[in-house]
Amino acid sequence: DGPRALAAVDLGASSGRVMLGIVADGRIEMVPAHRFGNRLERVDGHLCWDLDALWAEIRHGLSAAHGLAVSRGLEGIAAIGVDSWAVDYALVGPEVCATDGPGERTRDDAPVPGSGHRLTPSSDPCSAPGPGRRHGEVIAYRDERTDGVADHFSRTVSREQQYALTGIAQQPFNTLYQLVADDRLADLPAGSTLLMLPDAIGHLLTGRRRTELTNASSTGMLSVGGADWSEELLVSAGVDRELLAPFIAPGDVLGTVRPELGTELGIGEVPVIAVGSHDTASAVLAVPATGPGPVAYISSGTWSLIGLELTDAVATSEALEAGFTNEGGVDGTVRFLQNVAGMWLVSESIRQWQDDGLDVDLEGLLVAAAAEPSARALIDPTDPQFLAPGQMADRVIAAARSVGADGTGLSRSTLTTPAHVVRCILESLALTYRDQLATACRIAGVPRPERLHVVGGGSRNALLNQLTADALEIDVVAGPTEATALGNLALQAAALGTVPAGRASIRELVRASVDLKTFRPSTR
Ligand code: LRH
Numbered sequence: 001d002g003p004r005a006l007a008a009v010d011l012g013a014s015s016g017r018v019m020l021g022i023v024a025d026g027r028i029e030m031v032p033a034h035r036f037g038n039r040l041e042r043v044d045g046h047l048c049w050d051l052d053a054l055w056a057e058i059r060h061g062l063s064a065a066h067g068l069a070v071s072r073g074l075e076g077i078a079a080i081g082v083d084s085w086a087v088d089y090a091l092v093g094p095e096v097c098a099t100d101g102p103g104e105r106t107r108d109d110a111p112v113p114g115s116g117h118r119l120t121p122s123s124d125p126c127s128a129p130g131p132g133r134r135h136g137e138v139i140a141y142r143d144e145r146t147d148g149v150a151d152h153f154s155r156t157v158s159r160e161q162q163y164a165l166t167g168i169a170q171q172p173f174n175t176l177y178q179l180v181a182d183d184r185l186a187d188l189p190a191g192s193t194l195l196m197l198p199d200a201i202g203h204l205l206t207g208r209r210r211t212e213l214t215n216a217s218s219t220g221m222l223s224v225g226g227a228d229w230s231e232e233l234l235v236s237a238g239v240d241r242e243l244l245a246p247f248i249a250p251g252d253v254l255g256t257v258r259p260e261l262g263t264e265l266g267i268g269e270v271p272v273i274a275v276g277s278h279d280t281a282s283a284v285l286a287v288p289a290t291g292p293g294p295v296a297y298i299s300s301g302t303w304s305l306i307g308l309e310l311t312d313a314v315a316t317s318e319a320l321e322a323g324f325t326n327e328g329g330v331d332g333t334v335r336f337l338q339n340v341a342g343m344w345l346v347s348e349s350i351r352q353w354q355d356d357g358l359d360v361d362l363e364g365l366l367v368a369a370a371a372e373p374s375a376r377a378l379i380d381p382t383d384p385q386f387l388a389p390g391q392m393a394d395r396v397i398a399a400a401r402s403v404g405a406d407g408t409g410l411s412r413s414t415l416t417t418p419a420h421v422v423r424c425i426l427e428s429l430a431l432t433y434r435d436q437l438a439t440a441c442r443i444a445g446v447p448r449p450e451r452l453h454v455v456g457g458g459s460r461n462a463l464l465n466q467l468t469a470d471a472l473e474i475d476v477v478a479g480p481t482e483a484t485a486l487g488n489l490a491l492q493a494a495a496l497g498t499v500p501a502g503r504a505s506i507r508e509l510v511r512a513s514v515d516l517k518t519f520r521p522s523t524r
């Protein structure tokens with residue numbers, strides 16, 4: 001077989017990309033076809049994602065990926081896969097769109113300033129016949145509409161019962177709680193469908209409505225093991241089963257690009273393959289692990305998802321207490337992990353400082369933070385108080401507690417410079433990783449791993465990698481940085497038969513495709 005070109009659409013909370021992957025000789029070469037900003041903005045009183053703008057960027061990116069493939073002498077892209085952050089969804093009506101637009105959005109206030117550049121003007125996702133019309137915006141999981149909902153819902157179905165049913169940690173933003181808080185559900189026309197964000201994009205691409213299984217687990221409504229929705233939770237939350245689309249497993253073909261869209265983008269009727277559409281599922285698939293023993297990883301980006309790859313869920317009361325989740329992975333695996341606020345703490349702090357007129361950026365701050373002595377002040381990056389956007393540096397400073405050299409608590413900390421705040425965040429992350437990985441191993445009954453893999457954009461952070469190696473006293477293997485896109489592409493390649501199926505051969509492909517860097521504990 002000759003080289004094959006594939007396109008990964010990978011949406012992150014602060015940026016998205018369409019990545020061209022050229023699979024040849026047992027490796028994947030990744031070529032960025034299009035990168036674009038993404039951010040939260042307030043619409044009709046809620047923090048939302050601008051799906052129309054994202055869709056315009058995706059279309060542009062797919063054409064660009066195709067063009068790049070052709071310029072390399074290939075026939076064009078042979079398949080597409082889509083992933084994004086979890087838990088968020090679009091409500092899509094039954095009707096086939098005509099040519100009229102979706103109507104004006106009313107903005108309450110200026111968009112939340114973000115790191116992304118201005119998005120290109122919105123294009124109407126309904127301009128071509130095929131996909132159903134979207135009802136309202138895609139409300140973002142950081143919106144405050146879910147405040148207090150999880151507590152309230154636990155009076156109907158106890159926390160213990162929810163965990164026994166799903167194995168999913170009760171994060172305030174789980175789709176289940178978002179739906180309980182979603183007052184639009186009552187007014188949906190019959191035949192409407194809830195589509196998780198990547199599935200909504202798959203629907204725009206193909207016209208098909210499916211629920212990809214890894215992301216379905218993030219809803220908090222799928223039963224442990226992923227065989228079906230939990231009837232008890234659907235009924236208790238007032239979610240009509242009719243609203244949910246049939247499941248599709250990662251690696252299966254969703255459909256082909258709608259003919260008019262294929263012509264418009266110049267890509268033809270390309271197959272769209274369901275990948276691990278929860279970005280963390282794709283990222284964990286691309287962990288370049290070898291050998292026996294459970295794989296320990298951090299998928300490091302806006303969030304730091306730290307945990308183990310297991311074959312069975314651990315939905316015990318201990319796991320519930322410790323806040324661990326059992327998300328569905330590719331290849332029948334379970335992602336037993338903890339959500340730790342990751343680089344979000346740093347990027348939101350930087351946003352505050354920049355809004356305050358300070359001339360700071362991530363690179364400069366990391367250099368300055370590396371030169372600082374230990375901050376001797378810590379925060380708890382799993383604390384839900386850090387979920388919402390805004391004034392992050394102030395919140396970190398207010399939450400930080402000084403600790404003595406022996407680790408015991410002292411009085412309030414005095415974090416005075418941005419570099420000191422960043423140092424405090426990174427040290428807090430490293431110590432949290434140490435504690436959470438130890439807890440994961442204890443609860444899952446597995447031995448302490450020999451190494452920890454850090455993948456995703458956050459694996460570029462050499463200071464954090466070194467602090468992590470020092471805190472855990474094991475090797476930290478950093479990379480790939482584009483793990484999510486790579487996992488997305490690798491699963492497409494396996495689905496097309498270009499590489500053998502199964503995560504062992506996919507990881508071999510990953511290892512052959514990227515450079516890794518090992519950070520050893522300084523004390524060794
Ligand atoms: C990371 C992520 C994470 C979820 C959160 C909502 O992008 O998908 O796995 O918990 O976003």
